[in-house]
Each structure stands twice: as C-alpha cells, then as structure tokens.
Amino acid sequence: EPPVIPGAGGIGRVREVGPDATELAVGDWVLCDPTVRSRDNPQAPDIILQGLTAGSERARRLQAHFHDGSWAERIRVPTECVVRLGPLSDAEAVAWCAFGNFAVPYGGYVAAGLQAGETVLVNGATGAFGSGAVAVALAMGAGAVIATGRNHQALDLLGRRLGERVRPVHMLVDEERDREAILNAAPGPIDLVLDLLPPAATPAQVRAALLTVRPYGRVVLMGGVGPDIAVPYVWLMRNCVTVRGQWMYPREALPRLVAMVRSGLLRLDYHEARCFGLEEVNDAVAHAAANAGPFAMTVLRP
Secondary structure: OOOOOOOOOEEEEOOOOOOOOOOOOOOOEEEEOOEEEOOOOOOOOOEEEOOOEEOOHHHHHHHHHOOOOOOOOOOOOOHHHEEEOOOOOHHHHHHHOOHHHHHHHHHHHHHHOOOOOOEEEEEOOOOHHHHHHHHHHHHOOOOEEEEEEOOHHHHHHHHHHHOOOEEEEEOOOOHHHHHHHHHHHOOOOEEEEEEOOOOOOOHHHHHHHHOOEEEEEEEEEOOOOOOOOOOOHHHHHHOOOEEEEOOOOOOOHHHHHHHHHHHOOOOOOOOEEEEEOHHHHHHHHHHHHHOOOOOEEEEEOO
16 A cells, blocks of 8 residues: 555564563564464465565555555564564674575475475575575575576576585576476485576476485475466376465564574675665666676664
C-alpha cells in the first residue's frame, strides 16, 4: 500500500522494546527478519515480507501495521522477528547485511534435512540466493556442490572463492545436454536438488536439474518459475523422490544460522559491499542494478 518504503530485512540497533520482550535491550545490534507471520492461526499463518510483499487481503491487514521496510530511519518489527547478534563494529554491521542471502537457501536445506557428506545440486547458483546456497551447503558439510548457471564468469568466481568442492556446470538451456553435463560433473549420486531459478527461467531449466536426483532423493523448489514444470508421474513415483516447495525459512532456523556465522563455519566476507546513505537511495538502486551477481552487495546505511 503506498506510500511504499521498501527494504526486506536489515541490520539495526534497538531503539525501543515492546512489553513482550524480556531480553532485548535498547542499543542491541539485531537482525530484522522480514518474514512476518500472523499469530492467530499457527497452522497456516498469513505471511508478509515486510517492505516487499503481501499476498492476500488478510496479509495486507498485517502489512498495514508492519508497513515500512528497512529503507527507513526506523522500522517497527515484531519481537519474534528480531535476532540478537551481539556487539558489532560498523564494518561488521555492513557485512551482516549479506545474511538474508544465506538464510533463504538455509531454509531449503532445513526442509530437506541436508546431511554432511551429501552431494547437493544448486540450480541457479550465480544469483544472490544461489551463490549463498552454495556457501551454506559447504558450511553444512556437503561433500560436493554442483553449481549451475549460464554466466561463465560468475561460475568461475564461485569456484575460486569457495574451493574445490564446488563443481560448476555451464548451462546452455538444452534440457538433455544440460542434464548430461550435471551428471558428468557429479562425483556420485545427487542427493538433493535446490532450485532457485528466477521467473525468467523456463520449466525445461528446472527439469534438467530435477531429474538428476537419485532414487529416494529430495528436491526443494524455492525459485520463481511460473509455468507448470511437468514432472513425470511414473518417474517420481517409482524412484520415491520427495519434491517440496519452501517459502523462506522456519523462525528457529535463524539463530542456528547466526551461530554458524559466529563459529566461523559460514563466512560473511565473501561479499564486496558498496554503501550509500539514505539520501543516495536512487544512486544505490542504479548501482545495484548495474552490479548484480554473486557476492556483490549494495547497502543502504542510515
């Protein structure tokens, strides 16, 4: 609902706490999770992404209260959407702005029960969430990560930054050829496919990856492809493959991911940040559009 103040999530300091907070204190550095859920139906809550989207009439009522996103001087955030980060310097606060790129794919891995040593395929690995998915899988102990994409440069960057467990696969949007390339790159059976392709991708690009998963494997769909992907019924049934959609992440996943960063298992310094003040927001948007890619981050810093 206009006037719109965008910004899905952010890093900030507490200015005031509500009566339902018992540990948060003014001045605490916190992660603000944009995934706001209604509280009166825990089995099927309405969900908004604060500062970004609300998908129904009921969700828009929630959005009316938690309206402003993080491109604001101050925002109102539900207590359960705040995660304490401990002491931070200004530079560390900027680095933590990359956290959302890791949190979204982590939600997919939690849903699929990723285990150490497994082989993971990240379909669409060269975007912000895709590159984050590769880093998180490695931090969780994946034995190998097949990283697919159409951008040679971005794929090479993934390999250089994240190491030899990353197996880049250049996709040509030829379903049979791409599937064969994925299987040739894998060191063994592919246990888990995480699809993060954007709306511009085609169903064939999803199927090229999905159909490489081993019998009894898992597939998690977190991207934005609109048309029906037409998964073969008999193949799905006879191979006992689990396919599930996952929107964002469960609330309890965030403190665990914060602990992974704090322990050094997951690094935030992969990203190169360019910072802008709020008065430079239009310049920031233009910079972000011209500099998209893995580990490139544009930050608004009030």
